[in-house]
Amino acid sequence: MINIEIDGKLVETERGSTVMDAAHHAGVYIPHFCYHKKLSIAANCRMCLVEIEKAPKPMPACATPAAEGMKVRTHSEMAVKAQQGVMEFLLINHPLDCPICDQGGECQLQDLAVGYGGGASRYKEEKRIVMHKDIGALVSTEEMSRCIQCTRCVRFGQEIAGVMELGMAFRGEHAEIMSFVNSSVDSELSGNMIDLCPVGALTSKPFRYTARSWELSRRRSVSPHDGLGANLAVQVKDNKVMRVVPIENEGINECWISDKDRFSYEGLNSPERLTKPMLKQDGKWIEVDWQAALEYVANGLRQVAGSAGAEQIAALATPNSTAEELYLLQKLMRGIGSGNVDFRLRQSDFSADGKQAGATWLGMPVAEINTRDRFLIVGSFLRKDHPLLAARIRQAVKKGAQVNIIHSSDDDLLMPLANKAIVAPDALVDALSRVANDIAAKRNEGIAGSLASGERVVVLLGNFAQQHPQAAQLHILAQQIAAAANGKFGFLGEAANSVGAHLAGAVPFGNSKQGMNAAQMLASPRKAYVLLNVEPELDMHDPQRAISVMQAADMVVAMSAYKHRATEYADVLLPIAPFTETSGTFVNTEGSVQSFRGAVKPLGEARPAWKVLRVLGNLLNVSGFDYDSSEAVRDEVLPGTNVSDKLNNHISGVALQATTGSNQGLQRVSDVPIYFADAIVRRASALQKTRDAATPCVAMHSGELNKLGVKSGDTVKVSQGSASVRLTVQANDRMPMQTARVAAGHPATAALGAMFGTIAVERA
Amino acid sequence: MLSEQIQVKINRELKKYPADQKQSAVMAALRFVQDEKGWISDDDMAEIATYLGMAPMAVYEVATFYHMYNLKPMGKHTITVCTNLSCTLCGAGDTVAYLNAKLGIGFNEVTADGKFGLREGECMGACIDAPLFTISNKKLCGRLTPEKIDEILAELSKS
Numbered sequence: 053m054i055n056i057e058i059d060g061k062l063v064e065t066e067r068g069s070t071v072m073d074a075a076h077h078a079g080v081y082i083p084h085f086c087y088h089k090k091l092s093i094a095a096n097c098r099m100c101l102v103e104i105e106k107a108p109k110p111m112p113a114c115a116t117p118a119a120e121g122m123k124v125r126t127h128s129e130m131a132v133k134a135q136q137g138v139m140e141f142l143l144i145n146h147p148l149d150c151p152i153c154d155q156g157g158e159c160q161l162q163d164l165a166v167g168y169g170g171g172a173s174r175y176k177e178e179k180r181i182v183m184h185k186d187i188g189a190l191v192s193t194e195e196m197s198r199c200i201q202c203t204r205c206v207r208f209g210q211e212i213a214g215v216m217e218l219g220m221a222f223r224g225e226h227a228e229i230m231s232f233v234n235s236s237v238d239s240e241l242s243g244n245m246i247d248l249c250p251v252g253a254l255t256s257k258p259f260r261y262t263a264r265s266w267e268l269s270r271r272r273s274v275s276p277h278d279g280l281g282a283n284l285a286v287q288v289k290d291n292k293v294m295r296v297v298p299i300e301n302e303g304i305n306e307c308w309i310s311d312k313d314r315f316s317y318e319g320l321n322s323p324e325r326l327t328k329p330m331l332k333q334d335g336k337w338i339e340v341d342w343q344a345a346l347e348y349v350a351n352g353l354r355q356v357a358g359s360a361g362a363e364q365i366a367a368l369a370t371p372n373s374t375a376e377e378l379y380l381l382q383k384l385m386r387g388i389g390s391g392n393v394d395f396r397l398r399q400s401d402f403s404a405d406g407k408q409a410g411a412t413w414l415g416m417p418v419a420e421i422n423t424r425d426r427f428l429i430v431g432s433f434l435r436k437d438h439p440l441l442a443a444r445i446r447q448a449v450k451k452g453a454q455v456n457i458i459h460s461s462d463d464d465l466l467m468p469l470a471n472k473a474i475v476a477p478d479a480l481v482d483a484l485s486r487v488a489n490d491i492a493a494k495r496n497e498g499i500a501g502s503l504a505s506g507e508r509v510v511v512l513l514g515n516f517a518q519q520h521p522q523a524a525q526l527h528i529l530a531q532q533i534a535a536a537a538n539g540k541f542g543f544l545g546e547a548a549n550s551v552g553a554h555l556a557g558a559v560p561f562g563n564s565k566q567g568m569n570a571a572q573m574l575a576s577p578r579k580a581y582v583l584l585n586v587e588p589e590l591d592m593h594d595p596q597r598a599i600s601v602m603q604a605a606d607m608v609v610a611m612s613a614y615k616h617r618a619t620e621y622a623d624v625l626l627p628i629a630p631f632t633e634t635s636g637t638f639v640n641t642e643g644s645v646q647s648f649r650g651a652v653k654p655l656g657e658a659r660p661a662w663k664v665l666r667v668l669g670n671l672l673n674v675s676g677f678d679y680d681s682s683e684a685v686r687d688e689v690l691p692g693t694n695v696s697d698k699l700n701n702h703i704s705g706v707a708l709q710a711t712t713g714s715n716q717g718l719q720r721v722s723d724v725p726i727y728f729a730d731a732i733v734r735r736a737s738a739l740q741k742t743r744d745a746a747t748p749c750v751a752m753h754s755g756e757l758n759k760l761g762v763k764s765g766d767t768v769k770v771s772q773g774s775a776s777v778r779l780t781v782q783a784n785d786r787m788p789m790q791t792a793r794v795a796a797g798h799p800a801t802a803a804l805g806a807m808f809g810t811i812a813v814e815r816a
Numbered sequence: 817m818l819s820e821q822i823q824v825k826i827n828r829e830l831k832k833y834p835a836d837q838k839q840s841a842v843m844a845a846l847r848f849v850q851d852e853k854g855w856i857s858d859d860d861m862a863e864i865a866t867y868l869g870m871a872p873m874a875v876y877e878v879a880t881f882y883h884m885y886n887l888k889p890m891g892k893h894t895i896t897v898c899t900n901l902s903c904t905l906c907g908a909g910d911t912v913a914y915l916n917a918k919l920g921i922g923f924n925e926v927t928a929d930g931k932f933g934l935r936e937g938e939c940m941g942a943c944i945d946a947p948l949f950t951i952s953n954k955k956l957c958g959r960l961t962p963e964k965i966d967e968i969l970a971e972l973s974k975s
Contacts, residue, residue: 219877220877232861233858233872
């Protein structure tokens with residue numbers, strides 16, 4: 053530690069830190085634009101010029117290392133004169149369009165111009181004009197003349213997103229921020245550039261001109277879209293969500309959010325929203341009041357239970373439902389005598405059920421990812437499934453960590469990889485057991501060598517591994533490898549509440565009333581289904597089977613925020629509130645219990661699902677359904693909100709089986725595209741225009757295409773089970789041979805079968 | 817695709833830098849492409865980016881920063897006139913006007929026969945010879961007068 057003096061205040065700061073850091077610690081504000089604590093130092097805006105004793109000229113605080121005994125003056129005549137001079141230069145070319153600028157009211161340039169700018173401009177000549185560019189559906193560059201060339205957006209791309217999509221072309225007065233030959237910015241983190249832009253050059257395309265920043269009220273919330281649980285500020289005007297921005301939480305999302313978290317709010321205002329309870333009578337849907345709908349549901353469930361037995365009733369819920377909803381759903385089901393409740397809709401191997409010591413979780417705090425030095429990531433579409441966890445791993449790699457991948461698709465993770473084993477899905481277990489054997493035998497090469505050379509190893513199982521038909525085998529092998537490498541072992545949580553759903557008991561085991569898991573509920577069809585937020589053809593492991601089972605069921609109760617395909621097979625639709633319209637709790641992948649309140653009132657007659665379930669509980673005479681708030685439910689399911697003793701990835705009692713991997717046919721590799729992963733984001737119109745939301749292609753190795761005699765861009769017939777769909781085929785040599793990547797969770801592939809297994813591709 | 821000769825040249829250049837700093841060779845790579853083709857297309861930049869393992873936008877930044885890189889065909893001989901302060905004080909304005917009249921083209925244009933292209937350049941660091949221009953970034957011609965320009969152009973027209 054060294055001592056420096058800032059504006060007469062003695063400040064202790066770390067050796068190697070800058071004057072800006074020291075000032076920050078001391079609570080002294082130094083104006084700046086290009087400096088950002090999470091980005092590298094550029095020192096190109098010059099706004100942070102300060103006077104440093106014995107220096108002959110003003111120095112940029114962001115790029116000047118603090119030295120012992122340094123005396124800094126941030127408000128001296130020299131400093132203020134320099135700052136005012138810089139401000140005058142910055143304003144020379146900046147248009148004075150604040151009244152119509154989206155950034156107005158939350159603009160750093162506007163704020164600092166008040167403090168350091170002149171009352172009138174001395175510059176009378178023409179201002180420069182920078183033409184707008186189209187860089188995609190999310191970030192607007194309509195007013196690039198406002199740009200002050202701070203290059204925060206460029207550095208964000210290079211350093212955080214891992215891909216330099218924007219850059220500064222030309223030079224001097226002609227310098228412009230642009231993308232390469234008008235290509236779009238496709239990073240899944242691109243929206244953060246809007247926040248980073250200190251002026252109104254990069255603005256949010258969906259939000260543009262819809263509200264002024266001071267009209268919006270901010271409500272804290274938590275992202276329902278991935279396992280991270282990013283902290284959000286939901287901004288509201290006239291009871292409508294207008295936009296979503298991050299709330300800084302260093303331990304979880306730092307100061308970023310993914311585009312999915314940021315732009316999915318458009319789905320909340322979708323015209324597909326279900327706003328009234330609906331009943332199907334004589335094949336026609338009619339709107340009814342809540343009383344009639346709920347009595348219909350209660351009577352229906354009572355009838356099925358009475359005539360066929362309660363075990364003929366099954367409940368499926370998505371893991372982005374709140375802990376309160378999931379808890380009440382399972383309590384209701386168990387109250388009427390059925391243990392058939394599950395949230396693991398895309399899982400296919402349930403052989404570890406009941407053999408786990410607790411709820412599966414990340415195995416460490418999220419922030420610890422940055423400090424790990426060896427990663428083994430098994431079966432994960434890391435960037436798309438966990439955009440911000442991928443960004444943290446990228447930071448670890450920058451500090452020298454090695455990343456090893458075992459997966460069935462060699463996607464570009466935008467970070468250097470130490471080793472990778474890209475194999476067909478049925479060879480995944482084999483690939484992992486080879487690593488386990490290598491480590492046990494101390495063969496220090498490849499992945500085993502990388503892990504053995506590390507001090508802080510972590511083995512992580514991704515969504516693909518959790519959905520794999522041999523998930524339990526992968527689980528136990530990963531556990532063995534982590535133990536042998538003396539490292540941590542974790543699950544990258546699939547959804548916002550994957551951990552919370554376990555803790556809420558929305559699983560068919562671990563309770564006195566056991567039942568069927570999600571796969572069994574489809575394998576032996578039940579007479580009645582209660583669906584909480586579920587769209588079976590998009591959310592389930594085998595959509596083909598799911599739809600046929602739903603169509604054959606006597607009664608299907610669909611609780612959903614949207615009018616979706618359930619109209620084909622359901623008997624009653626209950627409009628429930630999405631996360632912005634209800635209070636609730638998500639437990640993220642590290643086990644943080646994060647509760648939030650509703651940001652707006654429920655749309656139309658939609659009601660929070662916990663209230664709907666409470667009334668159903670009362671109507672069905674289940675005891676213990678007298679909650680007067682969602683907090684009362686939470687206190688019952690998550691008492692004390694410290695859940696660390698219930699989180700445990702350890703399994704025992706699962707035998708390792710010799711792997712076969714003799715499959716000769718083509719195997720399906722399924723990802724869930726980032727903007728189709730849940731009901732809200734599927735309806736977010738701007739996100740649906742991005743490249744990540746394009747209709748899925750069949751991606752296959754060019755060798756496989758040659759065998760079929762088709763070429764990239766041809767239409768092929770893809771068949772699984774009884775159904776087939778026509779899709780465009782794409783050569784992708786990053787896929788292993790004998791595989792075809794066909795996305796799940798998309799209407800274009802919803803007619804197909806299971807996410808894993810054989811699939812036929814032929815010329816159309 | 818980058819031609820074999822260019823790849824050989826880039827590989828030789830890469831030996832000067834650490835293996836994880838391949839992008840250090842970007843300026844040389846751009847020069848090799850321009851020497852071969854006379855100009856650098858967007859596709860060439862994308863190929864250089866792939867070859868050196870860097871973002872295409874990073875190549876574009878470099879190619880647009882320096883005035884020596886031609887981002888469109890600039891004729892067989894590209895005449896780049898310095899219009900910075902020293903040259904302008906010594907009559908670069910007249911040089912430009914003379915070239916405009918003589919060749920019938922303005923800046924960033926090419927003569928109809930494709931022989932000459934005219935560009936505006938930045939200081940070449942040879943102010944002692946002002947006013948001056950370069951021919952295809954290779955040959956510096958200074959202390960220009962209309963007669964001297966005529967001579968140079970006549971010489972170039974022959975080739």
